[in-house]
Amino acid sequence: MPRFLGFVRMVEGSQGAPTQALMDAMDTYIGEQAAKGVFLDGGGLFGTADAVNFVVKNGETTRVDGPYAESKEVVGGWALLQYDTLEEAVDGQKEFADLHTEHWPGCELVCTLRQVSDGPPEI
Numbered sequence: 001m002p003r004f005l006g007f008v009r010m011v012e013g014s015q016g017a018p019t020q021a022l023m024d025a026m027d028t029y030i031g032e033q034a035a036k037g038v039f040l041d042g043g044g045l046f047g048t049a050d051a052v053n054f055v056v057k058n059g060e061t062t063r064v065d066g067p068y069a070e071s072k073e074v075v076g077g078w079a080l081l082q083y084d085t086l087e088e089a090v091d092g093q094k095e096f097a098d099l100h101t102e103h104w105p106g107c108e109l110v111c112t113l114r115q116v117s118d119g120p121p122e123i
Helices: 020-035 086-103
Strands: 003-010 039-044 052-057 060-065 074-082 110-115
Touching (some): 003 086, 020 039, 020 086, 074 086, 086 110
Antiparallel strands (some): 039 074, 052 060
């Protein structure tokens, strides 16, 4: 059964905290998806102030600590999902994105879906 990784990306600090209505709707939605065996794991991420990157370039590894002023979008949350088909995964990610549209008016973000590589990708 194919697994997918869903990401929520947004401009850090540009929109404030999500609304309580969105948080409640996500709790309900994620609970339903977990009960069906679709939602395997996931969560929100703290900001980049304490993030650490290791950059590999020109045969060297360099540590770069946050925050990262040059970042345009950061990943704010992630989910490991499992669906029977690619079409179901796409529909599920759209439902998740629609929760934001309905319960956090004015937010601007990107919900990305990527298949986990267990061999040749389906996407």
